[in-house]
Amino acid sequence: MPRIIVDVMPKPEILDPQGKAIARELPHIGLSSFTEVRQGKRFELTVEGEVTERHLEEARRAGEELLSNPVIEDVVNVSVAED
Amino acid sequence: MAESLPSTEVPLIADLTPDVSDERLAGVRVGVVTFPGTLDDRDAARAVRIAGGTPVPLWYKDSDLQSVDAVIIPGGFSYGDYLRAGSIAAKAPMMREVHRAATADGTSGSAPLPVLGICNGFQILTEMHLLPGSMIKNDHLKFVCTDQRLRVENTETPWTAELDRGGEIVVPLKNQDGQYVADARTLRQLEEENRVVFRYVGGNPNGSRQDIAGVTNERGNVVGLMPHPEHAVEPGFGPSSSGTEEVAMRYGSDGLRLFTSLLRQIVAA
Numbered sequence: 057m058p059r060i061i062v063d064v065m066p067k068p069e070i071l072d073p074q075g076k077a078i079a080r081e082l083p084h085i086g087l088s089s090f091t092e093v094r095q096g097k098r099f100e101l102t103v104e105g106e107v108t109e110r111h112l113e114e115a116r117r118a119g120e121e122l123l124s125n126p127v128i129e130d131v132v133n134v135s136v137a138e139d
Numbered sequence: 140m141a142e143s144l145p146s147t148e149v150p151l152i153a154d155l156t157p158d159v160s161d162e163r164l165a166g167v168r169v170g171v172v173t174f175p176g177t178l179d180d181r182d183a184a185r186a187v188r189i190a191g192g193t194p195v196p197l198w199y200k201d202s203d204l205q206s207v208d209a210v211i212i213p214g215g216f217s218y219g220d221y222l223r224a225g226s227i228a229a230k231a232p233m234m235r236e237v238h239r240a241a242t243a244d245g246t247s248g249s250a251p252l253p254v255l256g257i258c259n260g261f262q263i264l265t266e267m268h269l270l271p272g273s274m275i276k277n278d279h280l281k282f283v284c285t286d287q288r289l290r291v292e293n294t295e296t297p298w299t300a301e302l303d304r305g306g307e308i309v310v311p312l313k314n315q316d317g318q319y320v321a322d323a324r325t326l327r328q329l330e331e332e333n334r335v336v337f338r339y340v341g342g343n344p345n346g347s348r349q350d351i352a353g354v355t356n357e358r359g360n361v362v363g364l365m366p367h368p369e370h371a372v373e374p375g376f377g378p379s380s381s382g383t384e385e386v387a388m389r390y391g392s393d394g395l396r397l398f399t400s401l402l403r404q405i406v407a408a
Binding site: 123127 | 222223226230265266271272273275276277278279280318320321322346
């Protein structure tokens with residue numbers, strides 16, 4: 057079944073406490089290349105048949121109206137999953 | 140007195156009979172909305188009853204406000220905090236009615252519905268955009284449970300009219316997503332319009348911008364705060380301190396004044 061991916065990230069100006077905690081932990085497992093970590097969310101919306109422009113439009117609406125809170129988050133990607 | 144309690148309220152230890160029952164206060168009906176995952180609806184209902192009013196249970200799937208005079212959105216973890224705290228509850232049928240009543244024009248001379256959101260209720264009100272800003276995880280990433288001192292910054296809302304502006308209260312604070320955030324413009328606007336209602340005192344427990352613990356909307360009828368006034372309404376079961384005086388262990392009941400304030404504002408209106 058085809059899927060539409062919606063990615064949501066905290067706005068750049070919003071501190072991301074979870075990302076910070078992850079960034080602090082990485083050196084403890086021997087990974088020291090990363091200067092910053094930000095944590096977002098990925099949603100997979102499955103549709104029947106081919107993905108149409110209407111499906112994408114509904115996915116964008118889902119992203120704006122439910123999957124993200126525009127006060128603290130941005131929808132950074134709405135696209136068809138490449139399987 | 141146990142037999143006089145409604146079926147929604149199982150009698151516990153305390154005697155809920157007000158010292159002097161006031162029929163006018165008892166006539167004030169305050170709705171308390173319950174969602175799947177709500178925890179503090181019964182405490183909020185008890186707070187209304189102890190203050191002398193009549194709590195009215197409201198179910199999130201219903202769309203009838205049952206002619207209540209005010210609504211409390213209580214704390215808890217509606218929908219397990221899935222997606223974002225309060226985000227799914229914000230879309231419930233009952234919340235559509237609350238939104239409508241809270242933003243009503245009041246052309247018949249009636250004021251818009253007073254609404255109080257506590258903790259998860261505050262999160263729900265921000266997700267509905269009835270209140271500005273949002274809550275993210277505490278800056279230290281830990282759950283907080285403490286008796287929290289707050290400064291009262293705004294006494295022009297029905298929920299705070301009888302508090303002392305600049306005075307302090309102590310009520311419990313217990314949450315994981317309690318860090319209040321908003322963009323710089325919104326924060327400036329909140330300060331300029333005196334819409335910060337409560338501010339943390341004695342240390343910021345969660346990283347909230349400008350120590351903000353609670354805010355109100357432009358018209359002042361909707362108030363949201365992260366700490367829990369409904370857990371500080373009854374001597375013997377509250378915090379061990381008060382914003383105004385020394386109290387015996389667990390005798391802090393500063394939170395009660397929000398509920399008595401609301402009831403008397405409605406009676407006086």
